[in-house]
Amino acid sequence: MIAAVDAVDRLSSALGGGPAARLAASALIEADALGQPRFGIAMLGEWTPDLRPPQMGADMQALRWLDCSGRFAPLAVATATLDLAAAARRFGVAAVFLRGVRGFGRLAPFVRHLADAGLAGLAGAEGPPFVAAHGGTRPVIGTNPLAFAIGQGADRVVIDAATSSCTMADIREARADGSPLPEGIALDGQGRPTRVAAEVAALLPRGGQVGSLLGLVVELMAGVAGGGRGDPAGRGVFLVAFDPDAAGRETDWRSGLAGLRRDWTGGGGYWPRGGGLPPDAALDADFERRLDGYLAAMRGTEDR
């Protein structure tokens, strides 16, 4: 057993310390604590001492493009998020487009960081083509999640939704199990619906046309405007942040958020919080051994 806060401290130090290292470490350890190890410290398998965070330079920009190839992706996304927060505070609204991003985990921790900083954050990530267009027969875009966060404390909302019916990892698991897939989530190589995991050539969009169009918006932002599409070095990711307090007395967005939360949950809706760690979260001995292993490997390569 290891307390999550201790695990974050140790990993944060190993990643060089400072706010970006802490955000990256928290994001990975949170995923393991939430039972999503695919998005957790498994990402450390790609770390090498050459993978330094991107240098943002002294100039602050409202709109920025960053090539993250050759960077450790969780730290690159965290560094870009912190820079974006500073830019949004200065300019009111700011955006950053990352490309060549290797596995970085979930978007939720990064937009949540923006919300905790008093901003609103919107983000999306594209990836290799696994998902067909609505009505289509071949994979053309990634599982393309979109995330949004605003607010603090109990009212904070953190949305992080994939635009595909499931992930390729789900398909691999079903294939390993030999279990049939639910209906309506995948197509075979001829573009026909299939429930056999071994036959899957394309995933379907989530919720039909609306998920397909949302996945297309993410692809247009992160893949086209951001230049990430088809880059063999990694994914395209975008983040947009703005400062709702810049409205001054024109709006009372905190009261508005509290009211919307009351209406939404009072009407039977689920108010998404995007994970996050309770202060007393702990991880099991197996996790601790894996973390020790990664940290030892990171020290070993540092000393090399």
Added chain:
Amino acid sequence: MIAAVDAVDRLSSALGGGPAARLAASALIEADALGQPRFGIAMLGEWTPDLRPPQMGADMQALRWLDCSGRFAPLAVATATLDLAAAARRFGVAAVFLRGVRGFGRLAPFVRHLADAGLAGLAGAEGPPFVAAHGGTRPVIGTNPLAFAIGQGADRVVIDAATSSCTMADIREARADGSPLPEGIALDGQGRPTRVAAEVAALLPRGGQVGSLLGLVVELMAGVAGGGRGDPAGRGVFLVAFDPDAAGRETDWRSGLAGLRRDWTGGGGYWPRGGGLPPDAALDADFERRLDGYLAAMRGTEDR
């Protein structure tokens, strides 16, 4: 019969002329030409000579809030769109939040205008609560469309998607016809699924959870951050624009867009164009009579 270009000229003049009047006029007439008269010149029923466009002031801002109550909504949204385009060109990225917006038609023409100006545009609109949360039983948000556009010419893409299963107008039509509703689009006053239009108390989100979360994102932007939620004077609307050319040689987004369009349509997907008028579009005599009536009424009130 009247040519659409002539109708746009006449309405544009009646709205005071200039680029914002032309954009507003085109947006309304396009809706009639597309067979969506609810979003067309019917909006002119709300025009009075007191409803001047918002004064943007000489100062350009990257982030702006505008109270549009007491403004003719199509002209207010058009004026804000043109100001936003100038701000995005200057700052790289810009956003505007409108509140108190009465009926203004479809979002598509406004984000398409941004695309034609070489920018990328994202927009959303919230409205009166007709739609339940996924898993919920009572109406909590509007039909909350989201729109996005980028590109020019044949590659241009214009997405404009509602986040609800249908509109209240669809329900009213079914009620008038006495025809049963499709399954899975509405709830009655007890939160139970219904196919009887007269019993409808809430619409369901489009595509289940993904449409519900997207509707919530729009509400958080236009309703909460923008301050539009619950304002009896009208809806909340947001527009965000950025300049993809600011990447310089870092990306070739035009080639990327052309490639995505080829992949998307080649894989059987539909490339959304968001309406728009062919140069030779014409409207029928009934439309022409209605337009004449509105224009006469506008002149009458002007001369008063």
